[in-house]
Amino acid sequence: MVSFIHKQRMKIMILSFLLIVSGFIAHYVFDQKLIFDVTFIIASVIGVLPIAISAFQALKVKVISIDLLVTIAVVGAFIIKAYEESAIVTFLFLFGAYLEQRTLNKTRSAIKALTEMAPETALKKMDDGEFLEVGIDDVEVTDILLVKTGAKVPVDGIVLSGSAYINEASITGEAVSVKKVVDSKVFAGTILDNGTIEIIAQKVGEDTTFGKIIELVEEAQDSKSEAEKFIDRFATWYTPFVLVLALIVWVITQDVALAITILVLGCPGALVIGVPVSNVAGIGNGARHGVLLKGSEVIGNFSKVDTIVFDKTGTLTIGHPVLRYEAYYELDKKDIIPYIYSVEKQSDHPLAKAITNHLKDAKTLPIDHTDVIKGGGIVASIHERKVFIGNTVLMKDNGIEIKSDIMDEISRLEHEGHSIVLTAIDEKLVSLMGIRDEVRPNLKKDLKHIKKMGVKNLIVLSGDNQGSVDIVAKELGLTKAIGNMLPEDKANYIKELMNEGHIIAFVGDGVNDSPSIALAHIGIAMGGGTDVAIETSDVVLMNDNINKLPHALGLAKATKHNMIQNILIAIGVVVVLLVSLFWGEWVNMSIGMLVHEASILVVILNAMRLLRFKTKIN
Incomplete structure (x- = not known):
């Protein structure tokens, strides 16, 4: 029964709305007070059912949730025969929950779109030399596959024969087609715009770059930032505080309606939804633009970085010396x-x-x-x-x-x-x-923009000789350059910077970079680098595209600011409502819940702005 009621939340919400509208029509058009009361009683009872069940389930795991506040408020309003307000409060609460879920699903659409792009079949070369269409699960490493115009590349592999132009937007975020010839790397999930190629499979299934993107971003969206952890702790104490406050007000004033209204006004719905929806939207934007941010906590730390340390070869330089x-x-x-x-x-x-x-x-x-x-x-x-x-x-x-x-x-x-x-x-x-080697094109302009975003120190550490490192640093306008460094030397230097109080990001692409990537506050791996570097990193710039670094940093800062805005909106609404309740005349239970749901909609719309975020480089 519990599961059935949860599945019918949307139908209950719609039925509740229809009953409320019918009640108002009966009362104000046909002057039928009895029908008015009956419809609002039914609406209150069916509306509070899913809310009360959620509150009870939370109590079973010793959590006093917002649902409990609403349940007590609705039951209290029902007891004092405020049927109109109890029905409207339940409907608005259910409608708010519906909006939250709908918006979270929309902000996850970037990941859903990636999942839908995952190839399902491949043309596999059989023992007789013919190509047969098989399910993607039947493809193994070293199999030879044929990819035709318009098809998705089914695996990560190397081109054996032919040439083609491939759209790698699902990997890099860039929709410009890239030419592929013999010995070129190709990635699962990319689309062959023109040409025909035969490839040999190197990575299949979840091991492909595309599979890892989906896995990493899904994990990232499920992680929690410091702000979310704070809000969880806040809600643990806040909800009992509101209950106690309502009880104290009732004891002092003997005004049941006032105490119940406090329970409704104290619901911090926008506070609970505001931070997660910002993080999900930010991570979704990054995934669409070739930047993997591995979790909400990464966003918080990345936004505070004041020093970025780079490896040289393959990172600042093209990597094709x-x-x-x-x-x-x-x-x-x-x-x-x-x-x-x-x-x-x-x-x-x-x-x-x-x-x-x-x-x-x-x-x-x-x-x-x-x-x-x-x-x-x-x-x-x-x-x-x-x-x-x-x-x-x-x-x-x-x-x-x-x-x-x-x-x-x-x-x-x-x-x-x-x-x-x-x-x-x-x-x-x-x-x-x-x-x-040659310095990556447009990198000087990107690094200049990164400095404008508040990063004070740009440092290059390299195992290469000091002369070549100095030339690269001078050309790019870096703060400091140190050559002839072993992997342990790089790690020790980063420790020194961290001990001095700097917030460090390290950008690299090789196995020898993985200790520094793991040690820094934020490890940033080039997507074309080694699996070890990518696995140990916090941020991945897909397909070796360091020019995405300004977007990654700008997105992290924008997401952090968006979280703060949503927190201030949510807390501000609660404060204004409670103050207005005691020193104003316009607030009642229904209006309070309406304002709460409006604030939830505001923080959702504010977070969704992140889906359109782009870094403007002057």
Whole structure:
């Protein structure tokens, strides 16, 4: 029966409204006082049922809810035969709850739209070479799939053949089509605008980038901010306070109607709904624009950030550096290159990719063993020869001598902004390579806007040499630049900043960034980065789009301000109503509930403005 009544709340609300209208018509048009009373009695009884059930269920878990205030008020009004007010109060309360649910559903529409975009089928290559349409659950990693014009890409994968233009708005928030060719990455849920491609599946189902977006945003919308936790605590004490106040007023004045009216006026409905609807709207906006905010608490912390620390390669720079200088020593170039190419093929680091792209026609040697030295490079064994590839720190730590003339050349290259990759075989330095990356376009303008939003410090920390880091910092107008840093050095530096009282956000994309991302108050991962960085972060900028950072920060600040506005509106309404009750003549139970529901509508509409929020960059 309880479940049945809850499911019929909307029908009860409509029936209550019809009864109230019928009662007014009977009384004021046909002068039928009996029909007037009967219709309002029925409306009061059926209207209070779902409210009283909710109040009882809350009491079972030792929570004194707003529903209890309304239930007591309605029962009291019924006892003193104020049938008109009891019926109107129940209808308005049910109508307010309906508006809240409808609006929350609307603010979640961005996530619902994403869910509906999830692919359900795929064209899978079978053993006979033909492509057969199968359910998405039947697709496994390494399967080869065909995607045609107008279809959704079913999985995360790599293009094997063909070319196409793909709309990646579901991942990046940008509706501009992106050209995909052989070896390009494609993402589930994106739409192929023009062309035909064959892809090999790398991630399927919930493991795809698209699946993670939905999962992360749903989790974020269910989390609670500090403001929401405060309101929960506030409501725990506030509701009993209103009950006690009404009791005291009744004892002193012996005015039952006045005490009941206090119960109705004290309902903080707008306060309860105001903060959650702001957070849900803010998170929904972010999801639609390629920004994942992992929860309401993240929004609160992000809005207070005064220092943003960046990794360099792949974050401030494009992450597609090019080999611009190479020198070889001790051995012939043709003998050294296969060792370098074979080892660097094992790495996903942007510098390694620059080298392998440059040496793509080189011979590959079988590797016996590799060790990745975080912040240093790679140590490998090939044909019982030990190969060291990395920076000067790696060489010095392994006792490999770097001659003075080579050190001079390294200094010159670093001053020109090159990243240095050294190679040693059997503890002899055999190669020096200089690699340069380009700063991301329009980033200087974005960072300037971020400063205008109140971020005082923009710092770059990099494992790269100081010269190349300084050049990037100067070009972007950063506050500070520190190079030659290992992952633990970055983490220690962030700890120092936090101890000084700064609110820190760290932006990075690699495995070596994950400790700093996890440590900072707000960890921000580039969506094209590693899974580890994305999982440990609080904010994800999809598809490597750091140009979304101003929107993310602006959205967090706008959402926080919106929450505060809603709290002030809600508290202000309660204060005005209670003051007017004692020192005015216009407030009664029905008007009080009407004003409450109007205030709920106001905070809902205020929160929904966040769905249209856009950051304007001058």
